[in-house]
Amino acid sequence: MSKGFSINDILGNTKANAPAGQKMQVVMLPAADIEPNPENSIYEIGDVSMLKADIAERGLRSPLEVLPAKGGRYMLIAGHRRWTACRALTAEGVAGFEVLPCVIRQSQGEDDDLIALITSNATARELTDGERLRQYRALKQALERKKAAGALDGRIRDEMSRITGDGAGTLGRFNAILNNCTAEVVEMLEKGEITMTRAYECSKLYKVQQAEYAKNKYASMPPITDMARRAAIKYLVECGLADQLKKLDYVRKSEWNYADHGLDVRKLEPVTLDLTESETDALLRIEPADSRVVRVQMRDPADTDEVLAESLLYPRDFFDAAKRLYINKDDLAAYKAEVKGRRDQERARQEEAGKWQALARQELEAFDSWPLVTRLKDLGLTIRERKMADGGRLIIAVDDLARFSGHVDSFQYRECFAVRLGPNGERAGRDGDVNALDWYKRWYSTGAGIENYIAEDIERSEKK
Template sequence: MVLNGNGVDLMKKMQQPKRRKLTMSKGFSVTDILGEQSKASAPAGQPMKVVMLPIGDIQPNPQNAIYEIGDVGMLQADIAEHGLRTPLEVAPAQGGKYMLIAGHRRHTACLGLHDSGDKRFDLLPCVITDYGDPDEELVALITSNATARELTDGERLRQYEALKGALTRLKAEGKVDGRVREELARRTGEGSGTLARLNAISARCIPEVKEMLEKGEITFTRAYECSKLYKVQQVTYARCGYNSMPEIEEAYQKSIRKWLLKEALKPYLQVADYGPNSNQWNYLNRVKIEKFEQTTEIDGQSFKAGGDFRGSEYMVVQQLDPSDPEEVIAEKGFYLRDLYQRAKCLYMSDEDRQAENQQKESDKSQKAAAAAAEKELEAEVVAILGDYDNWKKVAYAKELGLVFREYPLHDGTHFVVGVDETSRKTGWVGLPYDVYFYARFDADGNRVDVHDGKPSPLNYFTCWRSGALLDDFLKTDIKKAKAKESVDK
């Protein structure tokens, strides 16, 4: 049975004798409509009925705001040429009107043609279904759109949230068999992995990130990565991929440090090894902490310290969101080395403190002796270089103003240093020439490496140089000579 908007049976009317065969606007025919009934849906057990409804009585469904209508130009051109070959699906609404369930893009295209004066679209073929439940109606609307065209990431997210909400409510009413996720997959065609990501984005992402996804400013993958972060990190990561966390305000840090030293870490710090004979930098082994978690309240704010400290160098303290203890709004890393040094003032024994002071005095004496030895060595090198003009002359190019002299080293090799006589400096400390050339030779006159005196096919120190680069080589030679002399004794 095919009814028009006034409830008249069109098929019966067409079969009446002596009447002109009913013809519809170009692009529509009863045969076409009947042939397309299988493309429309109706609740199980209800007969499929296609009726012609005035276009003005068909209202867009507010629930369809999940989807974007987009450009219907090509669809409109196709309908103008071939007619509306698939009926719209509608449900009864208030005031004798009808609410669209499926076919919003087709309805928009027809509405544009009708508004342009095309009378063929005064009436549109529709299938009327009455679900009797807003959630069932919403599920039908989403099902008709889910696989009809390629959706944007924003549409997929809105569709998921709306469909999950409707199915969850229907499940509670006993109208859905099986698991909600299985029903979501069946109706949307999405895989379990994609549904899990959609659920994470829906549940964890803040509105700003969801808005970026809907506007196409970030990818679906970036939004999913944001869902793994704390809320305060999400916008920055969404925009630039940088996972940043605000630092706890300075006003709280002093109180937190005091809490760590005198309360939270006290059991560990009291028994730590503060003796001077332990490795000074091995504070991780001195403070025996592996897994640890403590919380405290400071000026109305909650803070949590803890973590697994095996291989870590600092303890992270997090400031918790007052409205959601699972959320972190700021954090600060307190170095265990710093905490250890501060704890020494509180928990170090008198015996260890006395031993440490003695060790400090010993270290101080050793440093002073080393500094004096280094100063003496530098003076010796300066004297050697300052006496360059008295070194043995091995070559002289008077026309070029170049002179070459050699200095014997303790291992039997010797430096040959050439200088530009015009670069001589008065009052100069060390080599009295600014521009020089040097090379190192063994006892047989073969070129060797300037660093260690070993034979080398390559020598990078064969150019004229400016500056006192010879100092380090001579210091090394003197140290080796003294070390050998000490061994010989």
């Protein structure tokens, strides 16, 4: 049960809490006549259960500080957690906290009253990062107003450090977070979803990357829109790189090699295109990234240092547009004629090759009537030969059991083995070369290739 308040308790605290050289006047005020300060929303009341238990056992050992308010009421300037704990005790039926010891301060103006509230909270307990950020913002704004009114000497940052105990580095990080972070990231910090360190890292990124980085500690840059991409390519082809692109070959080269050794992006002059009147609604920054790559950024018209999206363009990306503008029509006509000539030659070659293939097929279809070399009946092998154009012989051995049962247009056997002999009767290579390596002179499985060998020999014979 609370021991309540005694005059000695109150007076015992008077000297310790009074400003230097000034006696503190403590009065007892009804707790119901005291209201919280709206500016105290900077801080979180949080869990007061431990504080409530301590007050219930030992009493309220420090008076609250209040300002006179309308209607005979009072507004807290220091002691919100203690007042909340006392009101909770009263609501639970614990007697002795209906009236509370208070020091009545006189308002020194809104900014000074706010600074007094912050001063009482800044070092009273360990604050969360969110509370410290809100405290920094409110205190800085109040001190800036006082500085502008000529009521503050010295630097604002020094005064903030004196009041909060934060060093210049910490204050600088708070300033970077508030000035550079998006509202979403600031809200995440205030809710305790991210640390001050993570928020400070976000402050160094473009705003479009911050939310993703805050959540994942990784952030990609969105690509530019299709409209912005088309606008960038149009500028590069018609203006920025036009002098270089006009000289390139779009007839015999493809998108992958047309710019080889003929295009140096580093010669591109950086430029900013205003697309704010278009659907893109952005500034388009185009600049060289290296000798082969163009960097294209969409920037915020309201803050030209803020990048909204970024993509890299390579020579292959503007090949089609450049080709439409700069292709040499005379070269194109000559190239088409050249291609047609090659196509006609190939068609004639294929037709001629088809003629030799047909003759070879006829010979193979009549394989059973070729001159017989030997027949090994016990092994089921038949060996026949064909005279070759060089005077040598092509010897083919077949398995009698591998003959197709029905008619086959061309060779009648599923498998065959062959060896080539030169005009002198010695082993030769498959093409008749008597100087071929030994492994090239061995019996070999020909399969469908035998038709090609014979077709080539018929062609040689005809042309000889």
